[in-house]
Amino acid sequence: xxxxxxxxxxxxxxxxxxxxxxxxxxxxxxxxxxxxxxxxxxxxxxxxxxxxxxxxxxxxxxxxxxxxxxxxxxxxxxxxxxxxxxxxxxxx
Ligand code: SF4
Numbered sequence: 001x002x003x004x005x006x007x008x009x010x011x012x013x014x015x016x017x018x019x020x021x022x023x024x025x026x027x028x029x030x031x032x033x034x035x036x037x038x039x040x041x042x043x044x045x046x047x048x049x050x051x052x053x054x055x056x057x058x059x060x061x062x063x064x065x066x067x068x069x070x071x072x073x074x075x076x077x078x079x080x081x082x083x084x085x086x087x088x089x090x091x092x
Contacts, residue, residue: 006043007050014053027053034059036069 003012005020006027014022029046030037034055041050049055051066058064063072 006045006048007041008044010050022053028056030055031059033064033070034067037064038068039066 001012001015001017002008003010003015003020012020014020020026026045027043027048029043029048030040034040034047034049037049039050039052040047042048049058049066052058052064055064058066063070065072
């Protein structure tokens with residue numbers, strides 16, 4: 001249904017016939033880490049995120065996985081090769 005408070009007219013999965021079902025009955029404003037993200041939109045309570053109702057939670061553990069301005073650096077995982085299996089493969 002469409003939000004009628006913070007982002008009036010925007011489709012939102014948290015809005016139902018009883019209103020906003022998200023904790024606190026509202027989206028929360030962005031956190032400093034969100035500055036520069038393309039998903040920041042202006043709501044009736046200030047700048048909010050268009051995809052995550054609680055930006056602080058998105059940044060609580062790591063980089064927000066929806067962020068457009070910062071990405072998690074891909075870690076190259078070194079593959080350990082079992083020397084015994086490698087020698088068997090080499091023998092073929
Ligand atoms: S997608 Fe993540 S970084 Fe971007 S505004 Fe939303 S919570 Fe902030």
